[in-house]
Amino acid sequence: SQQGEEDPQALSIQEGENATMNCSYKTSINNLQWYRQNSGRGLVHLILIRSNEREKHSGRLRVTLDTSKKSSSLLITASRAADTASYFCATDESNYQLIWGAGTKLIIKP
Amino acid sequence: GAGVSQSPSNKVTEKGKDVELRCDPISGHTALYWYRQSLGQGLEFLIYFQGNSAPDKSGLPSDRFSAERTGGSVSTLTIQRTQQEDSAVYLCASSFNGLPYNEQFFGPGTRLTVL
Numbered sequence: 001s002q003q004g005e006e007d008p009q010a011l012s013i014q015e016g017e018n019a020t021m022n023c024s025y026k027t028s029i030n031n032l033q034w035y036r037q038n039s040g041r042g043l044v045h046l047i048l049i050r051s052n053e054r055e056k057h058s059g060r061l062r063v064t065l066d067t068s069k070k071s072s073s074l075l076i077t078a079s080r081a082a083d084t085a086s087y088f089c090a091t092d093e094s095n096y097q098l099i100w101g102a103g104t105k106l107i108i109k110p
Numbered sequence: 111g112a113g114v115s116q117s118p119s120n121k122v123t124e125k126g127k128d129v130e131l132r133c134d135p136i137s138g139h140t141a142l143y144w145y146r147q148s149l150g151q152g153l154e155f156l157i158y159f160q161g162n163s164a165p166d167k168s169g170l171p172s173d174r175f176s177a178e179r180t181g182g183s184v185s186t187l188t189i190q191r192t193q194q195e196d197s198a199v200y201l202c203a204s205s206f207n208g209l210p211y212n213e214q215f216f217g218p219g220t221r222l223t224v225l
């Protein structure tokens with residue numbers, strides 16, 4: 001089953017601009033994670049935000065979580081060519097299983 | 111330290127043949143996951159191991175799919191009588207103890223093509 005749904009499906013921006021992508025989910029969660037997938041490094045964990053947190057930062061990444069709206073956003077500031085990748089949100093549905101969205105494909109134009 | 115490794119990296123097979131995919135998790139990680147990813151799609155959960163036990167096999171698409179894990183380490187995913195719709199990238203991940211707040215570390219995947 002697909003819990004998280006990313007929006008937009010694809011995003012193309014100029015290098016240096018900020019990129020924002022969103023994730024919506026259906027059921028109550030304890031945690032939400034964001035992952036990045038590119039051809040060079042495969043699928044890599046970026047950041048985890050817990051349900052009692054509203055915002056979290058990691059370098060150029062900022063994640064917000066709104067449990068009342070069942071949504072999260074990932075902001076990448078000052079984008080670089082290396083940020084070109086697909087970005088996935090994953091939510092915990094059970095004690096062990098993560099449910100993944102279909103991803104946002106981000107293209108950074110030089 | 112070594113990450114999660116998977117073999118083969120690519121597998122081309124004919125419809126009806128059996129294939130075996132291998133995953134070598136990070137040493138010390140008790141949890142191991144198999145996912146399937148079709149082109150341009152998200153990850154589809156297949157099965158989860160805690161140690162050598164698979165508490166949840168509900169993600170396996172059909173009884174042609176099976177998986178085992180031995181010694182709390184290496185896992186194999188077997189697909190019998192492959193069909194064209196089985197073509198996808200099969201990803202393996204491991205995590206420290208299987209709790210959902212733990213980061214999952216992914217292998218590079220096996221790209222399976224069924225002709």
